[in-house]
Amino acid sequence: MIRIVLTGIACLWAASATAAIDIQEVTSENGHEAWLVEEPSIPFVNLELRFEGGASLDPEGKRGATNLMVGLLEEGSGEMDARAFIAAQESLAASFSYDVGDDMVTVSARFLTENMDEAIALLRQSLVEPAFDDASITRVKGQVLSAIQADSTDPDTIAAKAFTARVFGDHPYGSMIQGTAESVEAITREDLVAAKEAAIVTSRAHVGAAGDISAEELGELMDTLFEGLPADGPPLPEAVEVETEADTEIVPFDTPQSVAVFGHAGIDRDDPDYFAAYVMNQILGGGGFEARLMTEVREKRGLTYGVYSYLADKDHADLVMGRVASANDRIAEAIEVIRAEWRRMAEEGVTQDELDQAKTYLTGAYPLRFDGNAPIANIIVGMQTQDLDPDYVNTRNDKVDAVTIEDVRRVAARLLKPEELLFVVVGQPEGLEAEVSQ
Amino acid sequence: MRIAAAMLSAVALWAMPGQAQSIDEAVTTFTLDNGMDVVVIEDNRAPVVTHMVWYKAGAADEEPGVSGVAHFLEHLLFKGTDNMEPGEFSEVVAANGGDDNAFTSYDYTGYFQRVAADRLSLMMQMEADRMVNLNLDEEDILTERDVIIEERNQRVENSPSALFGEQRNAALYLNHPYGTPIIGWRHEMEALDLDDALAFYERHYAPNNAILVVAGDVTPDEVRDLAEEHYGPLAANPELGPRERPQEPPQTAPRRLTFEDPRVSQPYVIRSYLAPERDPGAQEEAAALTILSEILGGGQTSVLSRDLQFEEQVAVYSSAFYSGTSYDDASFGLIVVPQDGVTLQEAEDAMDASLARFLEEGVDAEQLERIKFQLRAQQIYALDSSGGIARLYGTALTSGLGVDDVEAWPDILQAVTEEDILSVARNVLDLDQSVTGWLMAPEPQADAAEAQPEVTQ
Numbered sequence: 033m034i035r036i037v038l039t040g041i042a043c044l045w046a047a048s049a050t051a052a053i054d055i056q057e058v059t060s061e062n063g064h065e066a067w068l069v070e071e072p073s074i075p076f077v078n079l080e081l082r083f084e085g086g087a088s089l090d091p092e093g094k095r096g097a098t099n100l101m102v103g104l105l106e107e108g109s110g111e112m113d114a115r116a117f118i119a120a121q122e123s124l125a126a127s128f129s130y131d132v133g134d135d136m137v138t139v140s141a142r143f144l145t146e147n148m149d150e151a152i153a154l155l156r157q158s159l160v161e162p163a164f165d166d167a168s169i170t171r172v173k174g175q176v177l178s179a180i181q182a183d184s185t186d187p188d189t190i191a192a193k194a195f196t197a198r199v200f201g202d203h204p205y206g207s208m209i210q211g212t213a214e215s216v217e218a219i220t221r222e223d224l225v226a227a228k229e230a231a232i233v234t235s236r237a238h239v240g241a242a243g244d245i246s247a248e249e250l251g252e253l254m255d256t257l258f259e260g261l262p263a264d265g266p267p268l269p270e271a272v273e274v275e276t277e278a279d280t281e282i283v284p285f286d287t288p289q290s291v292a293v294f295g296h297a298g299i300d301r302d303d304p305d306y307f308a309a310y311v312m313n314q315i316l317g318g319g320g321f322e323a324r325l326m327t328e329v330r331e332k333r334g335l336t337y338g339v340y341s342y343l344a345d346k347d348h349a350d351l352v353m354g355r356v357a358s359a360n361d362r363i364a365e366a367i368e369v370i371r372a373e374w375r376r377m378a379e380e381g382v383t384q385d386e387l388d389q390a391k392t393y394l395t396g397a398y399p400l401r402f403d404g405n406a407p408i409a410n411i412i413v414g415m416q417t418q419d420l421d422p423d424y425v426n427t428r429n430d431k432v433d434a435v436t437i438e439d440v441r442r443v444a445a446r447l448l449k450p451e452e453l454l455f456v457v458v459g460q461p462e463g464l465e466a467e468v469s470q
Numbered sequence: 471m472r473i474a475a476a477m478l479s480a481v482a483l484w485a486m487p488g489q490a491q492s493i494d495e496a497v498t499t500f501t502l503d504n505g506m507d508v509v510v511i512e513d514n515r516a517p518v519v520t521h522m523v524w525y526k527a528g529a530a531d532e533e534p535g536v537s538g539v540a541h542f543l544e545h546l547l548f549k550g551t552d553n554m555e556p557g558e559f560s561e562v563v564a565a566n567g568g569d570d571n572a573f574t575s576y577d578y579t580g581y582f583q584r585v586a587a588d589r590l591s592l593m594m595q596m597e598a599d600r601m602v603n604l605n606l607d608e609e610d611i612l613t614e615r616d617v618i619i620e621e622r623n624q625r626v627e628n629s630p631s632a633l634f635g636e637q638r639n640a641a642l643y644l645n646h647p648y649g650t651p652i653i654g655w656r657h658e659m660e661a662l663d664l665d666d667a668l669a670f671y672e673r674h675y676a677p678n679n680a681i682l683v684v685a686g687d688v689t690p691d692e693v694r695d696l697a698e699e700h701y702g703p704l705a706a707n708p709e710l711g712p713r714e715r716p717q718e719p720p721q722t723a724p725r726r727l728t729f730e731d732p733r734v735s736q737p738y739v740i741r742s743y744l745a746p747e748r749d750p751g752a753q754e755e756a757a758a759l760t761i762l763s764e765i766l767g768g769g770q771t772s773v774l775s776r777d778l779q780f781e782e783q784v785a786v787y788s789s790a791f792y793s794g795t796s797y798d799d800a801s802f803g804l805i806v807v808p809q810d811g812v813t814l815q816e817a818e819d820a821m822d823a824s825l826a827r828f829l830e831e832g833v834d835a836e837q838l839e840r841i842k843f844q845l846r847a848q849q850i851y852a853l854d855s856s857g858g859i860a861r862l863y864g865t866a867l868t869s870g871l872g873v874d875d876v877e878a879w880p881d882i883l884q885a886v887t888e889e890d891i892l893s894v895a896r897n898v899l900d901l902d903q904s905v906t907g908w909l910m911a912p913e914p915q916a917d918a919a920e921a922q923p924e925v926t927q
Contacts, residue, residue, distance in 0.1 A: 071515065074853045115780065118770040122840040125847030144847055171779065174809055178786040182736040187628060287733060289623035320569070321548070321560045331557065334616025337624050357624050389565055396567010400584055403516040403686070404854040 053402050055412055055422040060251035064258055066239035067412040067422065068250050071405055077148065077243035078409035079253075081139040082417050084236040084347070087132050087209035088269045090227070095204075096176065096211020097219050101164075101227040102132040103172045108163040114171075117158065126151040128158065134205055135347040136417070137231050142406070145244045152253050159232055160260040164224045173216055180210050187291040187458040188355075194283050195293050195456040203272045205349060233265040234258045240413030242405040271348045274298070276454040280367065280466035283458045290363040290459030291355070294370065296452040298343055298350035299443070301418055307431045308439035309343060309447055314390045315382050315440075316373065316448075317341025317354055322389065324377070328369050329356065335366040352447065364463040367455055378448035381441030395429040493852060493859055498690035499873045502697060504706045505678030509863045509873070510693045511685035513856035519686035520857045521593040522582040523601070524864040526681070527674030529652040530576040530715055530797070536666045538654015541574040542618055543667045547581065548572075549610045551603040556610060559596055566592065576648055577797040578868035584857070587687040594700035601675050602704055604668075611664050619660065622653050630731035630909065638907045641725045642742050645716045646798055676707035681867045685856035713870075718744065718799055724901040728908045737910040738787075738807040739818045744903040745802035748794040748866075750875050756794030757882045758894040759802055763792040764841045765833060765891065766825075767804060771840075774804070777824040784812045784820045797869045802898050814908045825899060833888040845883050 056068045087098045106128065107114040121128060126143035139159070143151035183189040193208055200206030210216070237258070241250050274297035299309045317325040317340045325339045341354035358366040382390075402408050415424060457464065490496030490512060498510045529540045550556035563570040568585030583593045626632040636651050643649030653659070682701060684693045721744055748756040767774050767790025778785035787807040794800055804825075808817035852858055866876045 073515065074850060076847075076850055076854075078854075115771050115776065119836075119840065122769075122771060122844055125844045142851065144850065171783070174786045177810065178736055178807065185733045185735040285733075288627045289620070291628070320564050321557060322564055330617055332613070334613040335620070337617060337621035357628070358620060359623055362620075389561075393564045393567055396586060397569065398567075399516070400518045400567070400569075400586065403513075403518045403856075406854055 053408070053425060055425065056247050057422060058247045058250050058254075060254045062255045062258070064234065064237070064239070064251075064254040066241060066250055066254055067416060068240075068245070068247055069242040069405075069408045069412060070244075070246065071242060071408075072244045074405070075145040075244050076405070077141075077143055077145060077241060077245045078405040079141040079143075080240040080409045080413040081141075082238040082240075082413050083137040083139075083232055084135065084238070084417065085231050085233075085265055085268060086134055086136040088134050088204040088348070089230045089266060090204060090209075090211075091223075093215070094211075094219060094223050094227075095207055095215040096209070097223045097227040098137070098231050099132050099209050099211065100169075100172060100176055100216060100219055101162075101224045101231070102130050102137055103176060104164055104168055104224060105130045105158045105162050107168040107172055108165055109161045110157040110163075112157070113163070113165075114168055117154070120154055124151050124154070126154070128155055130158075132209060132231075134209060148245070148249075148253075152256055156257045156259070159257070162228065164221050166221070169221060169224070173219070176210055176216050177213055180208075180213055180216070183208070183210070185285075187285060187287055187289075187357075188293075190283055190285060191291050191293045191355075191456050191458045194281065194458070195295070195454070198281065198454070198456070199274055199276060199295075199351075200272060200349070203348075204269055205272065205346065229262055230265045233262045235264050238413050238416040240409045240411075240416065242409040242412070269348050274349055274351055276452045278371075278451050278453050280455040280457060280464055282461060282464060282466045282468045283456065284460065284468060285458050287459055288360060289357050290360050290457050290461045291357045292363060292367060292455050292457045293353065293355050294367075294453060294455045295344070295351045295353035296449055296454060298345065298352045299447055300350050301345050305439065305443040305446070308435045308443040311387065311390050311394065311432060311435045312377070312382065312440045312444050312447070313341055313343055313352070314394060315386045316377050318390075320393070322393075324373050325354070325356075325370060328373055329366050333365070333369065335362050335369070339366070339370070360460045361462045363457060363459065363461045367457070367464070371450060371453060374448055374453055375450040377444050378450060379445070381437065381444050384437055387435070387437050387440060391432055391435070394432050398429055490853065493849060494877055496853065496856070496859065497863070497873075497877075500690075500694065502677065502702055504702065504704060506697070506701050506704075507681045507867060508693065508697055509681065509683045509860070509867070510688065510690045511683070511856045511859045511863070512688065512690070513685065513853075514687050517587045517687050518584065519587040519590050519684060519688055520582060520584050520860055521590060521597070522580055522683040522685075522860055522864060523597050524578050524580045524681040524683065524868050525674055526578060526679050526713065526868045527670070528575050528577045528579055528868075529650065529654075530647040531674065531713070532647065532650075532670065536658060536662060536670075537650045538618065538652075538659040539662055539666050539670050540579055541653055542615070542659070542662050543670050544572045544574045544579050544581075545614050545618060546606055546610065546667055547600050547604065549614065550605055551600050552605050553599050553603060554596070559600065562592070562596065568593075574652060575865075576652060578865065580864055580868075590684065590688065590693075591696050591700070594696055598700040598704060601677070601680065601701075604671055604675075606664060606667070608664060611662075611667070615659070615662060618653070619656070622656060622659065625653065626651070627656075630729070630733045633731065634729040634907060634909045637727055637729055638740065638742060638905050641727055641905045641907075642744060642801060643799075644718060644721065646718050647715055648798065673707075673709075676710060677701055677704045678706040679710055681864060683860045683864050685860040713797070715798060721903040725905040726907070727905065728910065730910055730912045732911055734909055734911040736807060737814055737908065738805060739814045739821070739906065739908050740803060740805045741818075741821075741904055741906045742801045742803045743898050743900065745792060745800050745898045746794075747796040747798065747800040748869070748871060748875065748879075750871055753794070753871075753875060753879060753882050754886075754890065755894050756800075757879070758886050758890040759792050759898065760794055760883065761838070761841055761886050762891050762895055762898075763790040763802065765837060766790040766828065768841070771837060773828050774806070774821065774824055777827070778806060778817075778820050782820055784809055784817055788821070795865045795869050795871070814910060818906065818908075829892065829895060829899075833891050835888070838888065838891075842884055842886075845880065849880055 774788040
């Protein structure tokens with residue numbers, strides 16, 4: 033599935049004079065790096081870890097290994113079985129969550145300052161010494177298989193699966209990170225050990241912390257936490273070119289409302305026109321009722337509850353994506369309107385009014401995102417995964433403000449390609465000329 | 471909360487001045503002359519404010535026959551007033567770098583904006599305007615009715631789980647409007663018109679039926695001044711009557727239902743029991759139920775998870791749920807998702823056996839202590855999100871509770887004993903007041919090909 037990596041949202045910061053946020057760059061004795069926003073007023077810490085690589089590191093034929101491995105990190109480690117591990121977390125009122133996407137393993141931890149050392153020891157145990165015992169493997173495989181089963185009749189997942197398979201083929205992005213029932217059944221304990229050694233490695237770790245912890249404490253914390261983890265993992269996947277054509281593919285599914293995902297190739301985050309593209313998308317299909325897609329599809333015609341588009345910048349591929357859902361007898365009209373808006377934007381760009389409004393919104397909304405330890409820890413780790421500088425928080429709004437109407441027109445013409453806009457529709461759509469897949 | 475403060479006293483010494491050290495300390499409440507309640511939650515860490523207006527009016531306050539009108543009206547409040555064009559409200563919020571939205575539940579409808587703290591006055595001005603000056607035309611109504619029907623398609627019609635939930639809810643409440651879906655029954659939504667929406671608006675939208683909640687970088691004095699300026703001049707609705715809904719009769723028979731849908735790929739069994747809610751000055755039972763739901767189904771260390779997932783290995787997932795913040799009778803629920811090869815009957819039997827054992831063996835003291843410690847820690851974690859505290863107060867105050875009840879709640883939770891938990895479990899886990907539902911795909915039909923006479927070459 034294409035995860036909605038809201039790159040633009042996760043990593044942007046205001047240039048306003050009120051930018052009270054102070055990002056410290058911390059390097060530990062052992063050379064581990066982190067970003068810290070110290071906030072001693074509430075006695076707890078949010079810690080975010082990102083390990084680059086993620087499910088795309090699954091070896092050939094072992095699809096789902098990284099996902100299953102991550103699911104097992106909290107199911108027993110060291111001397112503790114699954115329930116003892118959770119009970120230990122509960123006794124500390126700490127919470128750890130482990131997640132995986134195409135490009136990243138994510139670990140989020142929240143713990144009280146008063147028992148920070150115990151919490152970190154417990155978190156380390158789960159990352160360094162997971163048990164992967166047979167009973168837990170069987171139990172968690174059952175949960176994954178149940179999720180795969182449930183996804184098999186979920187219109188959104190069906191749509192994502194068909195879209196990514198068509199766009200990415202054999203590349204890891206072309207299949208679901210959970211794997212298939214068959215591939216999951218076949219995963220062994222050895223596969224899980226290998227998946228952990230590949231995905232949880234210190235040279236690909238990014239760390240963000242916010243809360244009641246000093247730079248010195250954070251340095252010590254990292255040296256403790258990462259002790260015993262491998263330094264490096266296998267090579268990351270190749271970059272992939274996205275190539276699509278203006279098809280509409282229907283996946284028949286008996287449900288009253290059709291779900292459509294759409295998209296084509298996108299723009300790299302390092303592209304000089306990235307900010308122009310970001311602002312352009314805000315006007316086309318960004319959040320809010322003012323975006324053209326919402327205005328045309330929902331507000332004027334009542335064809336949907338929600339429609340949006342976004343820049344989906346993955347580590348090894350860039351797309352512009354979107355989603356809409358409409359009753360089976362109305363989806364054809366919704367798609368027609370979206371295609372027309374895509375073309376109108378590509379051909380005409382935006383008005384000065386639209387541009388000014390979008391800029392005011394984006395620059396004004398930026399500082400609002402930094403309103404708690406939890407969001408701050410997320411933002412500063414996200415910035416690192418995108419190779420941004422801490423000072424970015426002070427320059428980001430200037431970059432938005434610098435976008436001109438010509439920039440938007442140029443990037444819209446270059447980026448939006450009606451002749452490549454692929455729709456995958458799941459449902460029983462009426463009046464759509466399309467190829468039907470099973 | 472006090473216990474937590476004592477335990478953390480060493481750390482509290484480092485605290486910076488100005489930042490609240492407990493929820494009570496962060497919160498100030500007062501009432502305007504026209505009856506509008508105001509809650510201010512101070513958090514000065516970022517120059518941001520959340521401005522919310524909550525109405526004590528939700529889907530359960532609708533008249534029979536117009537289900538969904540509370541939610542429909544919520545959408546229509548973005549459609550213009552005597553002073554603003556349709557859509558202008560959100561445009562102005564966005565032009566000020568803010569986000570806005572709204573939500574509808576059984577007991578409340580809420581509207582909120584998140585903006586830079588210096589835009590609070592403008593938000594209040596616009597919110598006060600649409601409290602009394604709504605101006606709708608027929609065309610807005612028709613387009614927006616299509617939108618809410620698509621919303622129903624998305625949330626309900628496309629989800630067998632949601633359709634199943636509607637049927638179970640309707641069976642759980644024999645008489646109370648909690649049995650009607652918030653979004654509305656489809657056939658009634660399709661007939662909603664301007665008069666229906668305006669009738670609900672006239673009756674329920676008034677300052678003496680609303681709660682203003684402001685959270686973030688503000689002081690209570692600033693909020694008081696601005697609230698008096700913008701909301702103060704609005705007249706109270708003198709006709710606002712007591713909030714009375716049809717109540718449940720004694721429930722005397724277990725209800726069962728099986729919902730079949732070909733789109734179901736993971737069957738499960740779910741049971742809901744009618745359960746008491748938090749009442750003003752009487753939250754003890756609800757507190758015991760809150761902890762009971764943690765004991766029975768709050769994650770891997772819970773009773774159901776231990777028995778069904780780890781020991782008997784009949785379930786891939788189990789949980790318990792209860793939310794006591796409700797104006798009228800709430801519900802206590804249990805869910806079991808069976809493993810492949812385990813029938814729903816076997817899953818249900820295992821769940822019942824687990825409940826019976828729990829009632830016999832009682833509460834694990836260590837588990838109870840862990841739950842209580844987490845609840846105390848939650849009082850600290852909650853300080854990270856003033857928006858979260860705002861929601862806490864908004865839901866409580868629109869569900870019949872007072873500020874004193876909200877403040878007393880953490881201590882009441884800490885005071886719950888093992889005996890309280892068992893006693894409330896015995897009372898509430900009563901099949902006569904329950905609905906048990908099975909969600910499953912239809913049994914496969916005999917294959918048509920097999921029904922044909924065999925043909926060989």
